[in-house]
Amino acid sequence: LAKTTQPISMDSYEGQEVNITCSHNNIATNDYITWYQQFPSQGPRFIIQGYKTKVTNEVASLFIPADRKSSTLSLPRVSLSDTAVYYCLVGDINRDDKIIFGKGTRLHILP
């Protein structure tokens, strides 16, 4: 699995766009980039996954530059309920293998 580095914590305000960047310099050709979200007192939840360029769903957007050595999770117009820990995962097609979590980014949304 590729090593990932993301900020330990971030603060933002309601209504702002939040971008969390994850570095994965040794990403391999077959690796996917996946983000999970974990609210307090809940288990992690899959939010978005991508391989290259841009992916968007109802929750977030994921921007992946051409060299794929980093990725940015973008949360539009955050609210207090977006306060959570966000995990960046990078790995190959997994044959139903386990997920390995890092420290994640603790996002705190302020009113």
Add this chain to the structure above:
Amino acid sequence: EAGVTQFPSHSVIEKGQTVTLRCDPISGHDNLYWYRRVMGKEIKFLLHFVKESKQDESGMPNNRFLAERTGGTYSTLKVQPAELEDSGVYFCASSQAVGARQPYGYGYTFGSGTRLTVV
């Protein structure tokens, strides 16, 4: 579709006692995983079942932990005897087996966890 269910949601036991945690995966999910997060630490993998078989138990901390998945449905994780350092949140996750090709990290559903406190 019902999600992954874990119970109890909270458990407080004394050191030396036994506790059994239960996880009901999503129906039809062959893969079942146990994870643990102790205070201030990362979420750590404990064990992976494929149906009733233990596929990977490399994360089990010691022989005080016993996981079972009889019949390939629900799973239990027993801690006997419990120690203070076993306190933490225990998560269960499940995923549908799709064979060799599934993007890493896709298709997993986690339960809300069991918060275990050993006093």
